[in-house]
Amino acid sequence: xxxxxxxxxxxxxxxxxxxxxxxxxxxxxxxxxxxxxxxxxxxxxxxxxxxxxxxxxxxxxxxxxxxxxxxxxxxxxxxxxxxxxxxxxxxxxxxxxxxxxxxxxxxxx
Amino acid sequence: xxxxxxxxxxxxxxxxxxxxxxxxxxxxxxxxxxxxxxxxxxxxxxxxxxxxxxxxxxxxxxxxxxxxxxxxxxxxxxxxxxxxxxxxxxxxxxxxxxxxxxxxxxxxxxxxxx
Numbered sequence: 001x002x003x004x005x006x007x008x009x010x011x012x013x014x015x016x017x018x019x020x021x022x023x024x025x026x027x028x029x030x031x032x033x034x035x036x037x038x039x040x041x042x043x044x045x046x047x048x049x050x051x052x053x054x055x056x057x058x059x060x061x062x063x064x065x066x067x068x069x070x071x072x073x074x075x076x077x078x079x080x081x082x083x084x085x086x087x088x089x090x091x092x093x094x095x096x097x098x099x100x101x102x103x104x105x106x107x108x109x
Numbered sequence: 110x111x112x113x114x115x116x117x118x119x120x121x122x123x124x125x126x127x128x129x130x131x132x133x134x135x136x137x138x139x140x141x142x143x144x145x146x147x148x149x150x151x152x153x154x155x156x157x158x159x160x161x162x163x164x165x166x167x168x169x170x171x172x173x174x175x176x177x178x179x180x181x182x183x184x185x186x187x188x189x190x191x192x193x194x195x196x197x198x199x200x201x202x203x204x205x206x207x208x209x210x211x212x213x214x215x216x217x218x219x220x221x222x223x
Contacts, residue, residue, distance in 0.1 A: 099152040
């Protein structure tokens with residue numbers, strides 16, 4: 001069992017739909033990151049969370065430390081949101097990041 | 110301010126050769142970490158350097174090594190390349206106030222071993 005699991009693996013949506021990507025982890029963490037990776041490989045850090053909720057534009061990230069679960073929401077999705085979204089955790093016992101397998105999001109016009 | 114710069118962007122090497130990849134962090138960032146991304150294994154942590162010292166190492170063979178210079182620039186080296194080393198290699202830097210600012214990733218070096 002992976003320490004960080006994401007669901008779904010693949011997600012196809014129509015433009016304008018509300019999207020949710022989930023991340024569950026099994027280790028103690030000091031922070032959870034949501035990353036976005038476009039074709040070509042570059043990774044952009046969207047959020048870093050240690051508790052509660054953060055919002056940036058149409059993106060919202062929440063984390064429940066007790067349940068070891070985080071969600072990334074995209075409101076009013078757009079084709080330019082199409083990318084791989086990756087959840088990564090920084091364990092309390094070290095400085096490394098452990099990654100989920102990613103969610104491939106495709107938003108159709 | 111400038112982002113994290115990785116060079117080269119693309120590289121083709123032959124089995125058995127060695128390769129050196131470079132990462133220049135954001136100015137002022139003292140921590141640099143390296144990651145390997147392959148279709149089969151996803152993103153995996155290689156190592157992290159802080160102020161020229163390796164602080165943490167992932168589960169990779171000794172053929173993978175790295176170092177960090179006094180200006181925080183980092184290099185990673187892979188010796189005796191194998192076909193399975195073909196991957197996107199990403200580095201990320203973070204500042205001392207990482208709790209606030211998190212990681213900034215470079216665009217990666219895509220290594221193909223033939």
